[in-house]
Amino acid sequence: MPTERITFAGHSGETLAARLDLPQGPVLATALFAHCFTCSKDIPAARRIAGRLAAMGIAVLRFDFTGLGHSEGEFANTTFSSNVADLIAAAQYLAARDMAPALLIGHSLGGAAVLRARAGIPSVKGVVTLGAPFDPGHVSHHFDAALPEIQAKGQAEVCLGGRPFVIGRDFVEDITAEALTPAIKELNAALLVMHAPRDATVSIDNAAAIFTAARHPKSFVTLDEADHLITKPRDAEYAAEVISAWAGRYVDLSPPAPPPGAPEGVLRVTEADPAGFLQDIHSGPHHHAYADEPLAYGGTNRGMSPYGFVSAGLGACTSMTLRMYARRKGWPLDSVSVDVSHDKVHAQDAQPSGPAKIDQFTRIIRICGNLDQTQRAKLLEIADKCPVHRTLEHGAKVKTQLEEEPQTLPA
Structure with a gap:
């Protein structure tokens, strides 16, 4: 996935x-x-x-709010409203690059911020919230014990997630005064609310309140066993897949035509999980599938193995060839x-050493219909003429080129 490291001016001019x-x-x-x-x-x-989402064709800009991560500024001087202003500044940066955002996605308090920022x-x-609070003031429970000091001295240092942060009085007053109901009612965009029922940080009641306040079109999708920070890779991947599928109803995600010389498009395989x-x-503009390895070989078993796809190609081509022949002959082939089955295990076959093996694919064909023995025998003969069968028997030449592509582009 190519990534550009960029900077832009936030709400108060800091980078x-x-x-x-x-x-x-x-x-x-x-x-x-x-x-x-x-x-x-x-x-x-x-990440x-x-x-x-990038693997599905959607570019994503993620940035650090003022005073956080690698961004400039003092966190103690920020508020919920300044976060909203930072979001609008980010959108303006994208618009200047002819990439005006069609989707806003916000996690936790970021979810409340995108609801508020939509008007600008x-x-x-489309707007998506993940574990978002209905009341931004909800976050003050993280530093309840410091509230008296914040009110008395104007700010206080608190420990959040094992790190020190200075929380200012303006931040507390801003989140306390913020009411999202008007912004949600006047969202004027499709809304997807995603929340985990067992979220111990922001209860699912918040999601229900957001959903109730919104006008249609709106959708509510559970994140099942996910925690508030969505730390499990599987939960994050599921959220991204749902967002992409949902967004397709409201955002034009039609890709351009496939390149010349590739009538069925170009099949592209992209690593989805570097840890597994x-x-x-992606095969052309309309078809998507997963490939994986079984759990026993270090995979997550979320898709067929590579050899499984080879077997699938043989089985599908065989069935199609028989149907095509019977249709042309007018034979009563019902199904x-x-x-x-394949006698090799891909992970073992990929080892650099060991005795050579011969691939053997075994087909069991079932044909139903009022067919006589001559017709059945002919269909069995035709099965051996399917193009994938011939490719596997005769072999193929694979031409490989290495394309140099930077993984991270400089600012």
């Missing part, structure tokens, strides 16, 4: 640090991601969600099914 995660192919839409309270653009949930970002067609083996497979 904010950001990453723009880009698809390897065409950019079909752009999303703006707002991180959780005192978090950063680089937390695992933000994984941005990475999965006219290009937005999960792969995204076809093909079982394919």
Whole structure:
């Protein structure tokens, strides 16, 4: 996934640090991601969600709010309103690059911020919240014990997530006074609310309140067993997949035509999880699948193995070839099914040493219909003429080229 490290001016002129995660192919839409309270653009949930969306053709800008992460400024001088202003500044930066955001995605307090910021970002067609509070003042429970000192002295140092932060009186007063109901009712964009039922930090009642206050179109999707920070890779990937599928109803995600000379498009395989083996497979503009390895070989078993796809190609081509032949002959073929097994395990076969093996694919073909023995025998003969069968028997030449592509682009 290509990533640009960029900077832009925040609400008060300080330089904010950001990453723009880009698809390897065409950019079909752009999303703006707002991180959780005192978090950063680089937390695992933000990285994984941005990475999965980029694999689906959606560029994602994630940045550090003023005073957090690698951004300039003093956190003690920020407020909820300043976060909203930072979001609008980020959207203006994208618009200047002809990448005005069509989606706003906010995690926790960032979810409340995108609801509030929507009115200032006219290009937005969809808003997504992840574990967001209905009342921004909800975050004050993280530093309840320091509230008297904040009121008396104007600020206080508190420990949040094992790190010290200075919370100012302006921040407390701002989140206390903020009411999101008017902003939600006048959102004028599709809304997707995502929340985990067992979220111990922001209860799911907040999601219900956001959903109730919003007008249609709106959707509510549970994050099941996810924790508030969405720390598990599987939960982050699920959230990204749901966001992408949902956004397609409200944002035009149609890619351009496939390149000349590739009538069925180019099949692209992209690593989805560098820690495992999960792969995204895109075949042309309309088809997506996963490849993976079984748990026993270090995978997550979320898709077929590579050899499973080879077997699937043989089985599908066999069935199609039989149907095509019977249709041309006018034979009463009611149904076809093909079982394919392969005697190699891919992970073992990939080892550099060991005795050579011969691949053997075994097909069991079932054909149903009022067919005589001559017709059945002919269909069995035709099965051996399917193009994939011939490719496997005769072999193929694979031409490989290495394309140099930087993973991170300088500012």
